[in-house]
Amino acid sequence: MGAIAGRPGGDAVGGSGAEGPHPVGPSGPVMGMDLGGTYMRAALADEYGRIVLERRVETLAREGREAVLGRVVALLNEVKGEAGGRGVSAVGVGAPGPLDPEAGHVVVEPGGPECSCGGRGHLEALASGTAIARQAREALSSGEDTILGKLSGGDPERVTAELAHEAALAGDPLCVGLLGAAGRRVGHALVGLVHLFNPEVVVLGGGVTGAGDLFWGPLRETLWGGLIPTFAEGLRLNKSALGDHAGLYGAAALAIRAVRDAPAITDASAELRTGKGGPRG
Numbered sequence: 043m044g045a046i047a048g049r050p051g052g053d054a055v056g057g058s059g060a061e062g063p064h065p066v067g068p069s070g071p072v073m074g075m076d077l078g079g080t081y082m083r084a085a086l087a088d089e090y091g092r093i094v095l096e097r098r099v100e101t102l103a104r105e106g107r108e109a110v111l112g113r114v115v116a117l118l119n120e121v122k123g124e125a126g127g128r129g130v131s132a133v134g135v136g137a138p139g140p141l142d143p144e145a146g147h148v149v150v151e152p153g154g155p156e157c158s159c160g161g162r163g164h165l166e167a168l169a170s171g172t173a174i175a176r177q178a179r180e181a182l183s184s185g186e187d188t189i190l191g192k193l194s195g196g197d198p199e200r201v202t203a204e205l206a207h208e209a210a211l212a213g214d215p216l217c218v219g220l221l222g223a224a225g226r227r228v229g230h231a232l233v234g235l236v237h238l239f240n241p242e243v244v245v246l247g248g249g250v251t252g253a254g255d256l257f258w259g260p261l262r263e264t265l266w267g268g269l270i271p272t273f274a275e276g277l278r279l280n281k282s283a284l285g286d287h288a289g290l291y292g293a294a295a296l297a298i299r300a301v302r303d304a305p306a307i308t309d310a311s312a313e314l315r316t317g318k319g320g321p322r323g
């Protein structure tokens with residue numbers, strides 16, 4: 043959001059202000075896309091940076107690159123179709139790092155099956171929604187006693203982080219344990235980060251932060267229990283105000299900035315396509 047911070051815009055991307063909303067970018071809508079591990083979301087944002095329409099589909103990364111790209115294009119075309127004939131001037135995309143934002147590439151490191159980035163032992167591989175879903179699937183597949191079997195109709199492929207959360211809320215010990223372990227891991231990671239950077243506030247976003255006290259309880263316990271007291275003094279731990287929409291707002295802001303800064307070379311109004319060999323037609 044920093045790119046256009048300081049431009050008052052109500053609840054728009056540019057932040058809140060006492061004045062009425064001002065256009066922060068192009069005269070027409072833009073699209074933002076958040077490519078997540080579990081869901082991909084696309085949104086239409088107006089010239090004030092406000093999300094006016096949103097769609098999401100499962101990412102299903104395990105089906106491979108071409109299938110995912112096909113879903114990306116279909117989703118963007120669906121949202122573009124809802125623009126009601128108004129041309130979409132740019133599309134911003136947010137994706138899990140590491141990224142080369144200038145080149146528009148997701149940088150993929152070489153390596154093992156542990157983390158979606160290719161590395162091993164990263165927090166993303168241990169405590170994300172994707173990780174919780176994977177751990178729950180593995181537990182179900184290995185015959186552990188869990189109501190996930192009933193909730194998923196016995197099909198491990200249907201186990202998502204949300205289903206694990208549902209099971210945890212119903213008191214399923216396995217899923218309560220998975221969410222708690224994820225919270226403790228994030229808490230341990232934060233202890234290290236706070237000791238390094240000594241921040242005044244830590245803001246956490248992402249789907250897992252919607253899991254309530256089953257996640258936040260163990261996280262808080264680990265964080266506050268692990269901090270040197272002087273580092274804990276005055277430290278605030280907040281949940282992101284944008285929830286799991288932060289990626290969408292960021293992507294829309296990127297699209298607005300692209301149009302504002304380089305209107306002559308930005309034209310995403312052509313039909314979006316996928317395929318080898320780059321854009322056609």
Ligand SMILES: [Zn+2]
Pocket residue numbers: 157158159160161162164165166167
């Ligand atoms: Zn990683």
